Amino acid sequence: MARATIIGAGPNGLAAAVALARAGYDVHVLEASDTVGGGVRTQESTLPGFRHDVCSAVHPAAVSSPFFQAFGLAERIEWIRPEISYAHPLDGGRAAIAWHDVARTAAGLGVDGQAWLARVRPLSTRIEGLIDFTENQLLRVPRDPLTAARYAIRMLDQGTPLAERAFLGDAAAALMSGVVAHANSPQPTLAGAAAGLLLAAFGHAGGWPYPRGGAQQIADALVADIETHGGVLEAGVHVTDLQRLDWGDPARGDLLFLNTSPRLALTHRDVPSGYARAISGYRYGAAAAKVDFALDGPIPWANPDVRQAPTVHLGGTRAEIWASENAVAAGRVSERPYVLAVQPSVLDPSRAPAGKAVLWAYIHVPNGSELDPTELITAQVERFAPGFRDLILAHHAVPASSRDAINPAEIGGDISGGVFDIRQALRRPTLSPAPWRTPMRGVYLASASTPPGPAVNGMAGWHAARTALRDAGTPAELGDLFA
Numbered sequence: 030m031a032r033a034t035i036i037g038a039g040p041n042g043l044a045a046a047v048a049l050a051r052a053g054y055d056v057h058v059l060e061a062s063d064t065v066g067g068g069v070r071t072q073e074s075t076l077p078g079f080r081h082d083v084c085s086a087v088h089p090a091a092v093s094s095p096f097f098q099a100f101g102l103a104e105r106i107e108w109i110r111p112e113i114s115y116a117h118p119l120d121g122g123r124a125a126i127a128w129h130d131v132a133r134t135a136a137g138l139g140v141d142g143q144a145w146l147a148r149v150r151p152l153s154t155r156i157e158g159l160i161d162f163t164e165n166q167l168l169r170v171p172r173d174p175l176t177a178a179r180y181a182i183r184m185l186d187q188g189t190p191l192a193e194r195a196f197l198g199d200a201a202a203a204l205m206s207g208v209v210a211h212a213n214s215p216q217p218t219l220a221g222a223a224a225g226l227l228l229a230a231f232g233h234a235g236g237w238p239y240p241r242g243g244a245q246q247i248a249d250a251l252v253a254d255i256e257t258h259g260g261v262l263e264a265g266v267h268v269t270d271l272q273r274l275d276w277g278d279p280a281r282g283d284l285l286f287l288n289t290s291p292r293l294a295l296t297h298r299d300v301p302s303g304y305a306r307a308i309s310g311y312r313y314g315a316a317a318a319k320v321d322f323a324l325d326g327p328i329p330w331a332n333p334d335v336r337q338a339p340t341v342h343l344g345g346t347r348a349e350i351w352a353s354e355n356a357v358a359a360g361r362v363s364e365r366p367y368v369l370a371v372q373p374s375v376l377d378p379s380r381a382p383a384g385k386a387v388l389w390a391y392i393h394v395p396n397g398s399e400l401d402p403t404e405l406i407t408a409q410v411e412r413f414a415p416g417f418r419d420l421i422l423a424h425h426a427v428p429a430s431s432r433d434a435i436n437p438a439e440i441g442g443d444i445s446g447g448v449f450d451i452r453q454a455l456r457r458p459t460l461s462p463a464p465w466r467t468p469m470r471g472v473y474l475a476s477a478s479t480p481p482g483p484a485v486n487g488m489a490g491w492h493a494a495r496t497a498l499r500d501a502g503t504p505a506e507l508g509d510l511f512a
Contacts, residue, residue: 030055031282031501036268037438037476039067042288043251044096044487045475046260048494051510052503054284056260061267061437065252067288068436068444069485071243075323075423078382082244083435084444085485086371086389087340089114089231091247092238093160094486099507105250107241109339109376114232116338117200117207118413120345124332125204131233141201148186148195148205151179152226153233163227164481164488180226188222192347199346205229206350207342210367213315213393213445215358216351220450237340241377247485267437271296279471284497286475288490290438290446291458297469304459304468311458311478314449315357316429316442318402319391323423327386328372330414339375343368343409357393362400366392368409385422396441398429438476446477457482465493466500473497 033049035042038060050056064070068084075081091097092108110129117125128134131150135142152159158173159180171177186195187209196202209216209225231237240246252262268274271293277283287293291308294300300308330336344350344367353363370390374380381387390406403426410417427435429442438446447453457464458478465479475493477483491507498505 031284032057032277033284033286034059034274034276035286035288035475036293037061037067037288038065038248038262038264039288039436039438039476040069040247040251040485040487041475041477041490042067042286043248043255044490045286045288045494046255047100047251048491048505048510049284049497050255050258050260052494052498052505056255056258058255058260058262059266059268060262060264062435063265065262065264066245066248067438069244069247071245074321074425079323079385079387080243080380081321081387081425082371082373082389085244086373087237087239088244088247088485089228089235089237090484090486092235093156093231094488095160095164095507096487096491099511100254100487101511102247102250106246108238109241110236110238111337111339111376113334113338114237115208115340115342116335117204117342118330118332118335119200119203120412122331123200124335125200126334126338127204127208127229127232129233129236134233138201138204139198141196141198144196145201148183149226149229149233152176152183152230156230156234159227159230163223164486165492180223183226184219184222186222187226188217188219190217192217192222202347203345203350206347207344207367208232210342210344210350210354211369212449213317214354214450216354218450220454223454224449239339239373239377242379243373268293269296272298282501283471285472286490286493286497287473288438288475290440290476291474291478292440294467294469294472294474297472299469301468307459312448312453313396313440313443314445314447315393316396316398316432316439317391317444318394318398318400318429318442319389319427320403320406321425322388322390322421323381324386324388324420325422326384326420327375328388328410328414328420329416332413335413337375339371339373341370341372343370343413354393357395360395362392362394362398362405364405365409366405368392368406370410394429394442396429396443398442401426401428445483449482454482463496465489465496
């Protein structure tokens, strides 16, 4: 039986392992951390009984992912589907609310309701076409060219200075800017708009759900399937040099998958010089600095709707958010940074002891920053939820400079697997119809540094596995593996 070795047990590595184990390979997964899951882990980081997501927390891409749909993830774990996809508090107790219901969202945006519908509803109602275009290699003809064209037009609308004229009021402008800022890029930019528009469309299609009990549920479901099909997982094995790894014999069909930074491929003894230059030139960018809070009770948001929203974007107006993100691009951190916050315990009481709560929050910072973001995040939450500071029982901060100790693929704290701009959306990490394949025989890349890029959707792992199966002369599609 041919062997497949996967380095890295994040969602993409586990997705590749599921596909290969089902295709008949003897699968071995090696994970550097003591627990598997990579970006989908949950642990007690602060106090006993308070369960915090280590990396990602909310997963709109997972429920829409073709891989996870074929895998049946929706039936394997319990999803919480909030009525509010995300909320954006403003000063004075106001807030812009992105309800799962797009019409309800538009109704709350007043004069900009129709403008919101025009930009988001055509994408959310054709979400399958949008997913096909964004979660596969871009160097191909889209199956739904009309939706792809609409998406491109809206990228220009929100990714250039035209965005300043898209909305008349501050609520809709802030709501859109908050979701675009997920991209961790200067504002406005086309790549940032692409990421934000996709997330906004998810918000009114499948919503922004999250697993009851924490992100670890996703990893556990994948691991269970791997083990059911004979795969083996080993934690605490940190591979830093491929020449020291006995991954089998590529001449007999053994395969190696890197759910890591592409830099690990540079340690292969047969790496061609041209490929080495391309990988060495692949860029990493702005990072994340995160804090988990254990709280004595729910956050007292000034706006009552925000109290029921698991995902909250903090940062004030569009101008403030743009200033915050552009400061990071210039190597600084704003005194009032954009904060991406998740309060999972508002709908999931399993995440904290009775009457208590947890908060997951991060800000964007320059790559490698040693900044402890605790006070900056606390002040921004306090700005929109007076009394928050008094609820803090404990906190756990992870500066960007420490993130690679949690996940070695996060170079300098870059949680996106490399700068996600137009250039590196196409060259990820190389310009190729199959960038998951390396020039080294039997070696494949399977991480967020390959298309479709960042997000918990398993698609990079699936694309890598499918490419390898085709190269081996045993092509398989999702329907074949999960029939």
